[in-house]
Amino acid sequence: MTQVMTLALDFLFGPFVDFAFMRQALVACLALSLGSGPVGVFLILRRMSLVGDAMSHAVLPGAAIGFVIAGLSLVAMGIGGLIAGLLVALLSGLISRYTALREDASFAAFYLMSLALGVLIVSTHGSNVDLIHVLFGTILAVDRTALVAIATVTSLTLLCFAVIYRPLVMECFDPGFMRAAGRWGGICHGVFLVMLVANLVTGFQALGTLMSVGLMMLPAAAAKFWARDVWSLMLTAAAIAFTSAYCGLLISYHAGIASGPAIILVAGGAYVLSLLFGRADSLRSRYLRSSHLTA
Amino acid sequence: MVAEPVYAATTVPLATGLITFDNLTIGYDRHPAVHHLSGSFRPGSLTAIAGPNGAGKTTLLKTVTGLLRPLDGEVRLNAISRRDIAYLPQQAEIDRGFPISVGDAVAMGHWRQIGAFGGVTGALMRQARLALNAVGLQGFDSRPVGSLSVGQFQRMLFARLLLQEAKLIILDEPFAAIDAKTTNDLLGLILRWHGEGRTVIAVLHDLEQIRTCFPETLLLAREPVGWGPTAEILTPDNLCKARAMIEAWSEEAERCRR
Numbered sequence: 001m002t003q004v005m006t007l008a009l010d011f012l013f014g015p016f017v018d019f020a021f022m023r024q025a026l027v028a029c030l031a032l033s034l035g036s037g038p039v040g041v042f043l044i045l046r047r048m049s050l051v052g053d054a055m056s057h058a059v060l061p062g063a064a065i066g067f068v069i070a071g072l073s074l075v076a077m078g079i080g081g082l083i084a085g086l087l088v089a090l091l092s093g094l095i096s097r098y099t100a101l102r103e104d105a106s107f108a109a110f111y112l113m114s115l116a117l118g119v120l121i122v123s124t125h126g127s128n129v130d131l132i133h134v135l136f137g138t139i140l141a142v143d144r145t146a147l148v149a150i151a152t153v154t155s156l157t158l159l160c161f162a163v164i165y166r167p168l169v170m171e172c173f174d175p176g177f178m179r180a181a182g183r184w185g186g187i188c189h190g191v192f193l194v195m196l197v198a199n200l201v202t203g204f205q206a207l208g209t210l211m212s213v214g215l216m217m218l219p220a221a222a223a224k225f226w227a228r229d230v231w232s233l234m235l236t237a238a239a240i241a242f243t244s245a246y247c248g249l250l251i252s253y254h255a256g257i258a259s260g261p262a263i264i265l266v267a268g269g270a271y272v273l274s275l276l277f278g279r280a281d282s283l284r285s286r287y288l289r290s291s292h293l294t295a
Numbered sequence: 296m297v298a299e300p301v302y303a304a305t306t307v308p309l310a311t312g313l314i315t316f317d318n319l320t321i322g323y324d325r326h327p328a329v330h331h332l333s334g335s336f337r338p339g340s341l342t343a344i345a346g347p348n349g350a351g352k353t354t355l356l357k358t359v360t361g362l363l364r365p366l367d368g369e370v371r372l373n374a375i376s377r378r379d380i381a382y383l384p385q386q387a388e389i390d391r392g393f394p395i396s397v398g399d400a401v402a403m404g405h406w407r408q409i410g411a412f413g414g415v416t417g418a419l420m421r422q423a424r425l426a427l428n429a430v431g432l433q434g435f436d437s438r439p440v441g442s443l444s445v446g447q448f449q450r451m452l453f454a455r456l457l458l459q460e461a462k463l464i465i466l467d468e469p470f471a472a473i474d475a476k477t478t479n480d481l482l483g484l485i486l487r488w489h490g491e492g493r494t495v496i497a498v499l500h501d502l503e504q505i506r507t508c509f510p511e512t513l514l515l516a517r518e519p520v521g522w523g524p525t526a527e528i529l530t531p532d533n534l535c536k537a538r539a540m541i542e543a544w545s546e547e548a549e550r551c552r553r
Contacts, residue, residue, distance in 0.1 A: 045390075164411070167411045170406075173395055175388050176384055176387055176388050176389070177403070179362075180380065181378075181406045181407075227394075230395065
């Protein structure tokens with residue numbers, strides 16, 4: 001019996017006890033989950049799910065330029081990505097405000113140009129292996145500087161959420177009311193976009209530009225089937241994101257597969273399970289009727 | 296004595312109105328929805344805006360609240376700012392399935408007092424509960440807004456308006472798709488606001504309702520047909536004129552030279 005216990009403990013925690021890079025990866029994932037989960041919840045509440053996807057592609061040329069200048073450094077690539085992402089967000093916002101083109105269409109136009117430019121830069125200046133690194137990330141190579149950068153962004157994200165929580169929630173619920181109440185609506189939208197880009201950028205060292213949005217959207221979408229308040233949605237999303245990251249790392253270690261896709265696939269599994277068995281509005285609650293109440 | 300134009304509020308000189316329209320033309324993309332409107336809303340007045348679909352009623356309200364810029368002429372606000380206006384749009388861009396409780400949504404009517412950071416004190420919470428009672432939603436505090444019916448949702452929005460304590464309240468078709476009982480309750484609130492000296496402007500289609508509850512009426516049909524005491528404005532003659540309104544929108548429309 002004790003032998004089974006030891007085996008189980010070794011299976012679940014061994015990799016993190018034995019290897020520093022696994023520990024750092026786990027801490028990085030914890031930080032990423034705390035930031036990305038709540039951001040994802042607001043992306044869904046604001047009906048901006050696909051904007052998150054577009055932004056994750058839009059940061060590529062900035063990251064690529066950072067990569068060309070400083071090599072595989074999260075800080076240089078992060079700053080580049082941040083600038084590229086904010087530029088695309090700003091331009092799309094301006095275009096949709098001053099022309100008839102809707103925001104989703106102008107986002108799509110810019111992120112496609114941005115993505116093509118990014119792939120072009122990386123492919124002319126680096127090897128294919130580098131391109132793979134940028135696109136798919138390597139969480140197992142997160143170093144101390146990267147860890148500090150990720151933790152900083154997460155802390156700032158949570159602080160920002162604390163500061164703009166009320167106006168942000170109201171802006172999602174009733175934008176017209178906030179417009180009449182003053183400037184907060186616009187401020188929230190701006191701050192939120194910056195938070196989105198910053199979290200995507202920190203996510204891509206770990207998961208790659210293509211998949212960092214996965215740790216935002218999948219846990220947030222899964223949380224919708226469990227929680228019914230904004231704060232509990234945020235908490236649930238962060239918890240699901242971290243659990244997925246932990247399981248993903250474990251699977252990637254034991255099965256010897258890439259960590260990024262493993263994490264996102266586990267998050268996908270969590271989403272499917274929530275969809276089927278969740279407490280709120282899931283397929284189970286829809287098709288398995290429990291007896292109704294009196295009022 | 297100079298005869299005032301028919302569409303000016305006859306009781307007050309233009310300068311003392313709470314909101315004054317000066318040869319106002321409003322619309323979208325140079326095409327006017329309402330032409331050459333002049334007149335004013337007296338402080339404390341209770342006015343209904345009536346007219347056929349497409350008459351420019353909503354456009355006028357959006358211009359007053361500052362969501363639209365006039366094409367020509369101007370809107371003057373006297374002794375109030377845009378922040379003193381509470382506006383209930385016809386199709387609010389509200390996310391009706393949003394995970395927020397009725398109590399929290401209503402408490403945001405206190406926004407002018409609490410802003411983004413102020414705490415919702417016990418007294419403010421009590422006021423919110425009283426407002427919910429006033430609209431007949433007692434005990435709904437902790438229900439999610441998604442569980443409300445259309446009529447209950449409208450009652451909730453009225454409760455939020457109650458807390459806003461606005462000097463000017465603008466309602467765009469507040470009773471569309473609302474049953475008679477709810478309509479009566481909410482009309483009672485409108486009369487209460489009128490009694491408290493607030494200025495209320497409401498777009499309505501039910502002429503009986505306007506005749507019984509609204510002392511003043513602005514009849515609009517892309518141009519002002521009449522503006523003044525309801526009995527003098529809602530005459531068969533005026534209503535006929537309003538109905539005959541042309542919904543003209545032409546790509547090649549010439550410049551208006553009036």
